């Protein structure tokens with residue numbers, strides 16, 4: 001039986017990924033870890049350990065105690081928090097990854113680690129190619145480029161089977177997003193159902209590559225399931241599903257939530273978002289391991305509204321949601 005350890009398990013991706021992995025492998029086979037204590041029932045539906053990713057000794061001890069063979073390493077500081085605390089972002093993002101890779105090297109573990117579209121910068125051509133000079137202007141982006149090179153190094157030098165995706169901005173109705181420049185695309189749904197209006201921290205025409213969480217979780221498990229010999233990229237694969245501007249997302253929601261309006265008041269996160277490409281070329285992922293996203297913009301908006309209304313207990317009468325035929 002495969003034993004899997006997930007770091008950053010309480011985060012936006014971790015909480016959904018742990019659920020999927022526990023459905024696939026059994027609750028006892030997936031050890032959720034995070035800096036924070038567990039809170040939700042779902043988090044304690046299997047083993048949970050508090051681990052600071054900067055503490056290699058503790059991480060190693062937990063990995064050995066559970067006989068772990070695979071690590072999904074998600075613990076990180078995201079783009080906006082990274083700009084506010086660059087030293088900590090370096091320590092957690094690069095130091096934490098190095099700890100995971102060292103433990104993987106010593107014990108022959110398989111690793112998944114996400115990179116991000118934040119590796120790109122203002123010099124990146126539009127529809128960001130898989131291979132292009134990486135010149136990010138945020139500390140978060142710098143940690144992701146360094147992380148990609150570390151992964152490739154550990155693969156080439158020590159044969160560590162570490163696999164990676166450059167996630168675009170992710171949208172989900174589970175755990176709240178953790179401080180990134182694409183968080184608006186989650187906040188806007190909550191605001192639509194709870195207040196009927198939203199003040200967006202990005203400009204209306206800011207267009208970014210995005211993905212709905214079920215696609216992101218499936219991309220992750222498909223990459224990890226792919227036969228080793230098919231993988232031609234050992235830095236990190238471009239993957240994408242959607243590319244929309246803030247006003248296009250707002251319009252799609254407004255078609256379904258009567259009277260919903262968005263105002264635009266860009267803050268420091270606009271500069272971060274403006275440094276990223278509006279779309280990415282994921283043809284290498286499509287060719288190597290058959291990546292194909294399932295959700296369109298309207299399909300994602302429909303699904304988000306159904307699940308969020310259920311979660312927030314917002315009735316159709318208090319906030320009418322009309323489905324597009």
Ligand SMILES: NC(=O)c1ccc[n+]([C@@H]2O[C@H](COP(=O)([O-])OP(=O)(O)OC[C@H]3O[C@@H](n4cnc5c(N)ncnc54)[C@H](O)[C@@H]3O)[C@@H](O)[C@H]2O)c1
Nearest residue numbers: 008010011012013035052053075076114116167169170178
């Ligand atoms: N969410 C996105 O849109 C997105 C996009 C691109 C890449 N990513 C990447 O995916 C990964 C997960 O992102 P997320 O959105 O789930 O982030 P998140 O902020 O929601 O979750 C990160 C988790 O890491 C934990 N953490 C922070 N510092 C830690 C430490 N020192 N030790 C242990 N745990 C610590 C936090 O408590 C949190 O639960 C990150 O590597 C992130 O860079 C996310």
